[in-house]
Amino acid sequence: MLIGCATTGPGGKKSVIFIPTGQEVAIGAGMARHVDSTENILADPVWQNYINEVGQRIVAVSDRKDIEYHFTVIDSDQINAFAAPGGFIYFYTGLIREMDDEAEFASVLAHEISHVVGRHGIRRLQTALGVAAAYELVFGDSTSVVLNAAISLGVGLLFADYSRDNEREADTFGMHYMVKAGYNPNAMLSMFNILAEKGNHEPNVFEKMASSHPETKERIDRAFKQLDEIKPLPPDLILGQARFKQMLERLPKK
Ligand SMILES: [Zn+2]
Numbered sequence: 001m002l003i004g005c006a007t008t009g010p011g012g013k014k015s016v017i018f019i020p021t022g023q024e025v026a027i028g029a030g031m032a033r034h035v036d037s038t039e040n041i042l043a044d045p046v047w048q049n050y051i052n053e054v055g056q057r058i059v060a061v062s063d064r065k066d067i068e069y070h071f072t073v074i075d076s077d078q079i080n081a082f083a084a085p086g087g088f089i090y091f092y093t094g095l096i097r098e099m100d101d102e103a104e105f106a107s108v109l110a111h112e113i114s115h116v117v118g119r120h121g122i123r124r125l126q127t128a129l130g131v132a133a134a135y136e137l138v139f140g141d142s143t144s145v146v147l148n149a150a151i152s153l154g155v156g157l158l159f160a161d162y163s164r165d166n167e168r169e170a171d172t173f174g175m176h177y178m179v180k181a182g183y184n185p186n187a188m189l190s191m192f193n194i195l196a197e198k199g200n201h202e203p204n205v206f207e208k209m210a211s212s213h214p215e216t217k218e219r220i221d222r223a224f225k226q227l228d229e230i231k232p233l234p235p236d237l238i239l240g241q242a243r244f245k246q247m248l249e250r251l252p253k254k
Contacts, residue, residue, distance in 0.1 A: 018126065018134075018138075019122050019125075019126050019134060019137060019138060020138065021066055021067060021086075023137055023138065023147070024067075024085045024086045024119070024122045025067055025085075025086035025087070026086075026147060027085055027086065027122070027125065027147065027150050027151055027154055028084045028085040028086025028087065028088045028121075028122075028154075029086065029088070030147070030148070030150075030151035030154075031084040031085070031088065031151055031154045031155050031158065032070065032072075032084055032088040034151070034155050035072075035074075035084070035088075035090060035155075035158075036072070039074045039076065039090070040074060040075045040076055041072060041073070041074060041075070042072075042073040042074060042075040042093060042252075043075075044073075044250060044252075046247075046250060047073050047247065047250060047251075048071075048072065048073060050247055051071040051072070051073050051091060051105075051109075052070075052071045054071075054102060054105060054106055054109060055069060055071035055089065055109050055113070056069065056071075057106075057181045057182075058106060058109055058110050058113050058177050058178070058181045059113060060181070061177055061180035061181050062113055062114075062117050062173075062177055063117050063173075064116065064117040067086055067087045067116075068087060069087040069088075069089065069113070069116070070087060070088050070089065071089050071090075071091070071109070072088075072089070072090050072091070073090075073091050073092075073093060073096070074090055074091065074092050074093065075093050075252060076092045076093060076094055077092075077093075077094040078092040078094045078095070079092065079094045079095045079098060079195075079198060079202065079205045079206055080092050080094070080095055080159075080205070080206050080207070081095055081108050081109075081112055081206060081207075082112065082158055082159065082207070083112040083113070083115045083116050083121060084121060084154065084158065085116070085119070085121040085122035085125060085154065086116070086122070087116050089109065089112045089113065089116070091108070091109070093251055093252075095108065095206060096248070096251065097248070097251065098194050098195075098198060099191070099194070099244070099248075100190070100241065100244070101187060101239040101240050101241040101244045102183070102238070102239065102240025102241070102243060102244040103178070103183040103184045103185075103186075103187030103237075103238065103239045103240055104187045104188075104190060104191045104194075105244065106178055106181065106183045106187070106240075107174060107175075107178055107183070107185075107187050107188040107191045108191060108206070110173070110174035110175070110177045110178045110181070110183075110188075111170045111171060111174040112170075113174070113177065114169065114170040114171075114172075114173035114174045114177065115162065115166065115170050117173060118166065118169050118170065118173065120162050120163075120166040120169070120170070121154075121157075124157060124160065124162065124166075125150065125153060125154050125157055128153055128157060129149075129150055129153060133146055133149065133150070137150060159207075161207070162207070164215070167207075167219070168219075168222065171188075171219055171222060171223060172222070172226060174188065175188050175223060175226050175227070175230075176226075179230060179233065179234065179237065182236070182237060182238055183237060183238060183239075183240070184233070184237040184238060184239050185223075185226075185227055185230065185233070185237070186227070187239060188223055189220065189223050189224065189227070192216065192219060192220045192223065193220070195216070196216045196220075199216070
């Protein structure tokens with residue numbers, strides 16, 4: 001996916017630069033260190049293992065396996081989840097508490113994994129960095145300085161909007177991966193409905209997805225259409241209600 005900034009490369013030749021996977025992971029790891037030190041990471045290994053298990057089940061059927069994915073639950077009332085570049089995915093207990101089953105949990109994980117598969121985060125960051133800094137990051141010598149600048153900028157962008165095209169792609173890939181991983185994709189629709197309902201009362205619900213009604217409606221319409229195209233659904237798709245209920249009971253009492 002060579003979507004980068006057109007610039008003049010070495011020898012005056014026109015070339016396209018893009019931040020390669022190694023640098024993407026280094027930037028994402030730096031951002032993750034910042035998140036780990038500033039957010040209240042849920043101190044329950046059972047929950048951290050659980051999110052990792054569900055996450056890896058989706059990664060296994062995804063289109064990007066050249067990196068290692070990390071999944072972490074943050075103990076916070078925020079109704080949100082996000083992905084840093086390079087496969088570092090975070091999920092707030094505030095969002096978990098809104099859910100009824102593992103398939104809904106998987107639908108949001110699949111959406112976030114899809115942002116990583118589509119390299120949406122690193123492309124957003126590269127645009128923000130500008131051509132000169134991105135060029136320096138890829139070809140320059142003083143990479144640690146530029147790397148640290150990229151990490152700082154990336155942290156500031158963690159909750160910025162993705163483009164609508166990126167969101168559409170994350171929704172489409174996400175539903176596709178859910179089904180491949182054995183989850184009932186109707187859970188993605190119920191998730192949209194929960195978030196739309198929630199967004200009527202609270203701002204900043206899950207990537208601000210409910211902040212503008214036409215957009216949420218469009219996402220629901222697209223999901224319905226995709227669901228129609230997938231049908232008939234494979235047998236044995238799960239919602240995973242019983243296990244998820246047990247996991248909900250493990251969350252810290254509010
Ligand atoms: Zn998204």
